[in-house]
Amino acid sequence: RLYMTMSLDGYVAGPRDGPDAPLGAGGFRLFNWLDRRNDPGPSGEVYAEAMATRAVIAGRRTYELAGRWQGDHHDGVPIFVLTHDVPDDPPPGSVRYVTDVRECAAQARAAAGEGDVMVHGAAAAQALLRAGELDELELHVVPVLLGQGRRLFDRLPAQPVELELVRRLTTPGSEDLERQVMHLRYRVRGRTV
Numbered sequence: 001r002l003y004m005t006m007s008l009d010g011y012v013a014g015p016r017d018g019p020d021a022p023l024g025a026g027g028f029r030l031f032n033w034l035d036r037r038n039d040p041g042p043s044g045e046v047y048a049e050a051m052a053t054r055a056v057i058a059g060r061r062t063y064e065l066a067g068r069w070q071g072d073h074h075d076g077v078p079i080f081v082l083t084h085d086v087p088d089d090p091p092p093g094s095v096r097y098v099t100d101v102r103e104c105a106a107q108a109r110a111a112a113g114e115g116d117v118m119v120h121g122a123a124a125a126q127a128l129l130r131a132g133e134l135d136e137l138e139l140h141v142v143p144v145l146l147g148q149g150r151r152l153f154d155r156l157p158a159q160p161v162e163l164e165l166v167r168r169l170t171t172p173g174s175e176d177l178e179r180q181v182m183h184l185r186y187r188v189r190g191r192t193v
Helices: 027-036 042-051 060-065 067-071 101-112 122-130
Strands: 002-007 011-013 055-059 079-082 095-098 117-120 136-142 161-170 182-191
Touching (some): 002 027, 011 027, 042 136, 042 161, 055 122, 060 079, 060 122, 079 122, 117 122
Parallel strands (some): 002 136, 055 117, 079 095
Antiparallel strands (some): 002 011, 136 182, 161 182
């Protein structure tokens, strides 16, 4: 299941993202809802579900920009980094580099057992979706238009993918616009031709 926070216009990072600004200009605005992760409401519920996943798949760029999560995303779960090139340095903690998208998905599913696998990163999500290996998308949509940056679905082939909305959670009405978010979960039904 992809867990991804995005702006209403589809950006997951602002412009000029990189090692010194992992979320780009204005991109941190997308994560203010995480201040509510300990609340009993929708944001807390979604955060708890994410932290209950039993394996993580991340794209190499996302993994690097996140400081490699110091080798532990959460609770020591295995982290599978989808990459074109395996670095020479041994990976830290429970990290494994994988170059084949289907093999990466198979290893993560095996490691998770009966639990869910969390997917991070636009490139990893697109690769898994193209390979038919992404089952669900959990999108945290923040009511802001970034206007530019890195989009979640920029490099998909020009063929429709059918999605089924299986859950919609919204934060209660609030004066605090910085923390409003809509959590949408979609099941991937398949490609249409």
